[in-house]
Amino acid sequence: MARLILPLIFGLLGTAVLVGLGLWQVQRLDWKEAILADIEARIVAAPVALPAAPDAQMDRYLPVSVTGVLLEPAIRVLVSQKQVGAGYRIIRPLEVDGRRVMVDLGFLPVQAAQPEAGAAPVTVLGNLHWPDEVDSYTPEPDLGADIWFARDLPRMAAYLDTEPVLVVARQTDLPDTALRPLPVDTSGIPNDHLGYAVTWFGLAIVWVVMTGFLLWRMRKPVKG
Incomplete structure (x- = not known):
C-alpha cells in the first residue's frame, strides 16, 4: 500500500489545483458579467451634451x-x-x-x-x-x-x-437613406471565462479518472 501513497497525493494535489482554477474562472465570469451589465446600462442611459474635453477612459460609451x-x-x-x-x-x-x-x-x-x-x-x-x-x-x-x-x-x-x-x-434625423446605424454594444468585449471554467473542470475530471485508473493498475496482483 505504501507505493500507492505518492500517486494518490499527486492525484489529489493535481485535482485540487485544476478545481481551484475552474472556481477562479467562475469568479472571473461573475466579475466580467457585472462589468458588461454596467456598460450596457451606461450605453442606453439618458444622453448628455458633448463634453468639452472627452476622456478615453472616463467617457467611454x-x-x-x-x-x-x-x-x-x-x-x-x-x-x-x-x-x-x-x-x-x-x-x-x-x-x-x-x-x-x-x-x-x-x-x-x-x-x-x-x-x-x-x-x-x-x-x-x-x-x-x-x-x-x-x-x-x-x-x-x-x-x-x-x-x-x-x-x-x-x-x-x-x-x-x-x-x-x-x-x-x-x-x-438624416433623410431616409440606405445608411443604418451600427451602435456601440458589448458584443465585441471578450468574455471567455465560462469556456475556461468548463475546460479546467473537465481536466479535473480526467485527472481523477486517470489517477483512479493508475491506482487500480498498481493494486492488481502481478501474474507469474
Whole structure:
C-alpha cells in the first residue's frame, strides 16, 4: 500500500489545483458579467451634451446628443454584416458649436449610393467610443480608392481635420437613406471565462479518472 501513497497525493494535489482554477474562472465570469451589465446600462442611459474635453477612459460609451452640420470628406471603413454582406462604415466630420468632431453614421451596403453632406443641421444620438481596431496586421488605408480597414481615431482625425473624438450613432434625423446605424454594444468585449471554467473542470475530471485508473493498475496482483 505504501507505493500507492505518492500517486494518490499527486492525484489529489493535481485535482485540487485544476478545481481551484475552474472556481477562479467562475469568479472571473461573475466579475466580467457585472462589468458588461454596467456598460450596457451606461450605453442606453439618458444622453448628455458633448463634453468639452472627452476622456478615453472616463467617457467611454458615454451617451451624447449632438447637433451640427455634416462636412466633407467622408471616410469609408470596410466592414461586413451577417445576411447583408460587405459594406462600409461612413464616418464624417460634424461641425458643432464651433468644434469639429467625427460621427460614425453607420453601415452602407457596397452597392448603395453614399448620401452627400448638406447645409441643414443634423442631430445624432449616439455614444462616445475609442475603438481598438488597429494592429500590426491592419492594412494601410487605400486613399486612392477611399477605403480604410479600421477605425484609427488619431489618423482619421488628422485626415478629417477634427478632434480625435468619435460619436457612434444610435439614431439620426438624416433623410431616409440606405445608411443604418451600427451602435456601440458589448458584443465585441471578450468574455471567455465560462469556456475556461468548463475546460479546467473537465481536466479535473480526467485527472481523477486517470489517477483512479493508475491506482487500480498498481493494486492488481502481478501474474507469474
